[in-house]
Amino acid sequence: MVSVPSPTHEAHSVTAVEQPPLPVKLVIAGGFGVGKTTAVGAISEIRPLTTEAAITEVAAGVDDLSHTPGKTTTTVAMDFGCITIDPTLKLYLFGTPGQDRFGFMWDDVVQGALGGLVIVDTRRLDDCYAAVDYFEHKDIPFAVAVNAFDGEVHHNLDEVRWALDISDHVPLTVFDARHTGSVRDALLVVLDVALSRAEDTTAN
């Protein structure tokens, strides 16, 4: 493949010891325990890393810690991994908490993302409403993927689509967060949405 000069890095004369790759990112959203970190770990070339983000911004506004029993303070873990596409292009995958109260950090992470994958556990559909709303509101390309825990999906996809009230143009798929190929294919669905949108924008 022809090496295309990165449009996002100026020609630096900086004496950096190594030219960094162009970083791009996808966001993986969904409720607690839905499989975000599992999905990141299934496809990342490094063991998923965790960072705690944007804590000071949220500390004042959060009063509901009932979802995190045993914790007296709010820490927001963000797991992420990466895939080196080629020496000049690196894809980062960020898993973000899906609950409403963590909405504060999404802008921080999602800004500049190519797209998002919302992971759904059909036993707890309501956990992903906030993420779906967010991506729709921000007009970010996204797809919804039902995580088939142990190969089981408790509702058919039409029911899930109805329950989540997602538009027909939002792809809805079933995947297994534990399997590399399955996660890869789910992310490709997101990227197809992103590509179609970019092509439409360019055509207009």
Added chain:
Amino acid sequence: MTAGEPGPNEDGGPPCAWGSPRSSGAESGGGAESLGDGGTRGSSEPAGRAPAIRPFLLTAGRVAGGGTGPPLPVETQVVATSSGLSGLDSLAFEQHDLVAACRHPQSVAELAARLHLHLNVVRVLAQDLCTAGHLAVHVPNARTTQDISVLRRVIDGLRAVPDSRGTLRDSG
């Protein structure tokens, strides 16, 4: 572009977007306190200093994106300059660790995770070190999300990922 300057900033803000100086008291709430458990994670982390220092003491109370511009995106690439590496001995503590960790390009998020620092602390320190010429900070361009050639490269690269992977590496 001269050494130490970051890449273009889409939003027209200053290239190194510091948070405006704020009272460190504003940062010392429960959130900052909670970082104290950062040292209990995996055994692979560097032993040594206990995280006894409140995160924003390291930044003299400054926070990222505190009004003068957007914070650095989490995927922003940071890499040491040759002068940064040759001047490592003149740096101490977190500044030293940050530059030393950037022999190879790292994202802001990776740096935060590996050095067990708060994301926003890394943002502020990286920008300081960038201004001082020790680090080069490459702020990604927001237009990338609409770049068809980039999207196609990502899609092709992802398609090449096999159905199953071997053991994961511990670092990138």
